[in-house]
Amino acid sequence: MTQSATSSDRIGQAPGVPPPERLREASWGTIRKLFALEPGSIHLNTGTIGAMPHAVLDTNDRVTREWNGSMRDVYPPGMYTEHRAAIGRSFGVDEDEMVICHNATEGVARIIHGLDLHDGDEVVTTTHECYSVLSNFNLVRNRHGLTIRTITLPTGYHVRAGDILELFERAITPRTKVLAFAAITLFTGTRLPLRRLCELAQRHGLITIVDGALLPGMLNCNLRATGVDFLSGSGSKFQCGPLGTGLIYLRNKIFPEYNSLPLPTFWPVISTWYPMIGSTPPRTRTGVASYNIGDYVQSAGSASIARGAALAKACELWDLIGRDRIERRIMNLAEYARQRLVEAFGESALFSPGSDPALRSPLIAFNPFRDAADAWNIKKYMAFVDRLESEHRIWTRWTEFDVPGSPHQHFAARVCTHIFNTFDEIDHAVKVMVRLAADMS
Numbered sequence: 001m002t003q004s005a006t007s008s009d010r011i012g013q014a015p016g017v018p019p020p021e022r023l024r025e026a027s028w029g030t031i032r033k034l035f036a037l038e039p040g041s042i043h044l045n046t047g048t049i050g051a052m053p054h055a056v057l058d059t060n061d062r063v064t065r066e067w068n069g070s071m072r073d074v075y076p077p078g079m080y081t082e083h084r085a086a087i088g089r090s091f092g093v094d095e096d097e098m099v100i101c102h103n104a105t106e107g108v109a110r111i112i113h114g115l116d117l118h119d120g121d122e123v124v125t126t127t128h129e130c131y132s133v134l135s136n137f138n139l140v141r142n143r144h145g146l147t148i149r150t151i152t153l154p155t156g157y158h159v160r161a162g163d164i165l166e167l168f169e170r171a172i173t174p175r176t177k178v179l180a181f182a183a184i185t186l187f188t189g190t191r192l193p194l195r196r197l198c199e200l201a202q203r204h205g206l207i208t209i210v211d212g213a214l215l216p217g218m219l220n221c222n223l224r225a226t227g228v229d230f231l232s233g234s235g236s237k238f239q240c241g242p243l244g245t246g247l248i249y250l251r252n253k254i255f256p257e258y259n260s261l262p263l264p265t266f267w268p269v270i271s272t273w274y275p276m277i278g279s280t281p282p283r284t285r286t287g288v289a290s291y292n293i294g295d296y297v298q299s300a301g302s303a304s305i306a307r308g309a310a311l312a313k314a315c316e317l318w319d320l321i322g323r324d325r326i327e328r329r330i331m332n333l334a335e336y337a338r339q340r341l342v343e344a345f346g347e348s349a350l351f352s353p354g355s356d357p358a359l360r361s362p363l364i365a366f367n368p369f370r371d372a373a374d375a376w377n378i379k380k381y382m383a384f385v386d387r388l389e390s391e392h393r394i395w396t397r398w399t400e401f402d403v404p405g406s407p408h409q410h411f412a413a414r415v416c417t418h419i420f421n422t423f424d425e426i427d428h429a430v431k432v433m434v435r436l437a438a439d440m441s
């Protein structure tokens with residue numbers, strides 16, 4: 001019996017689904033069949049929760065049963081050693097730098113509270129961060145006297161990466177210790193220039209924390225090459241693992257070509273591996289780890305063995321299909337959706353970037369209503385999203401965010417594209433949204 005995600009878990013067993021070794025060449029129509037999608041509905045809300053493939057559901061169920069009431073030692077499989085090594089490889093990093101956690105919120109909280117931050121230190125971040133990031137920094141402000149300097153990111157079709165870099169650079173002061181930002185923001189779907197922001201941070205000797213909740217399963221990304229110090233990711237969004245799964249990446253050795261700064265002091269809060277007497281070894285100054293920091297964070301009592309195995313199965317599927325291919329497919333669908341939304345509502349209705357390809361992501365936020373002032377009307381957005389769901393079985397969401405120079409929070413409708421979506425679904429959804437918005441305008 002094993003907790004590992006065996007390749008027998010229904011990949012290739014459903015009718016019309018190819019064996020694992022043929023997934024790399026499989027058509028997107030065939031790959032759609034891997035997913036347990038609700039028939040008759042259009043899922044355009046992967047930024048909140050993805051759809052699990054059948055093989056992932058099966059792994060979760062099988063491993064749950066295997067360990068149910070077991071007399072065996074449940075602690076070793078909870079270290080997820082093999083899964084962390086395999087998932088790490090998919091993101092260009094090693095097992096000692098990868099942790100399976102419970103979601104992006106837990107991941108980022110463990111990163112923020114693990115840093116050595118003191119009264120007078122500053123973090124530069126944005127008002128477009130998830131509550132999970134801003135509330136944890138606020139806690140550190142109240143507890144330890146951290147100063148938080150927030151940038152309000154520009155919104156709209158014509159935002160350029162250079163504008164964003166400049167805002168970050170201007171906000172850095174001699175007291176800044178940390179630069180924290182989302183890889184892809186959840187409100188406007190702005191893909192921040194990850195490598196360039198990490199380079200900026202390094203020029204100023206800063207620690208980088210990236211909220212990468214939306215990154216796993218969307219981007220084909222070598223985390224080491226980004227130079228980031230810490231990143232948390234969700235397992236249940238674009239990666240399509242079970243709810244209650246996430247990833248943490250922690251830089252644990254130094255590759256000067258990506259980030260030559262010393263490894264930051266890090267306190268692994270919530271750990272049953274941290275020594276009960278004494279402390280951890282000094283951190284390495286080379287490309288060879290002085291200890292496995294991932295183990296310190298991973299070891300935190302009994303673990304969700306089945307969910308970890310199911311997340312590993314989702315990652316294995318992604319590797320078989322090809323993460324490069326997946327990113328291209330997601331972005332092809334996103335470009336199509338962006339173009340259709342511009343045709344339907346006009347460029348000025350978009351809060352997401354469009355003209356700078358570096359900033360585009362598959363999350364697109366827009367105002368579907370005729371009156372631009374409706375962007376302040378939460379009730380309209382709630383009704384729009386509810387009616388799409390209840391009357392048309394189209395799943396989207398609304399978001400809220402600050403806009404530079406505006407006293408009001410703005411609201412937007414948001415759609416996301418993923419590999420299981422189709423061009424026809426996008427056409428249908430846009431047509432329905434045009435009619436519904438006209439009816440509500």
Ligand SMILES: Cc1ncc(COP(=O)(O)O)c(C=O)c1O
Nearest residue numbers: 047103104105130182186213234
């Ligand atoms: C950018 C971003 N960060 C963090 C989160 C929180 O993710 P989780 O539910 O995995 O904790 C979300 C959720 O939508 C998100 O989009």
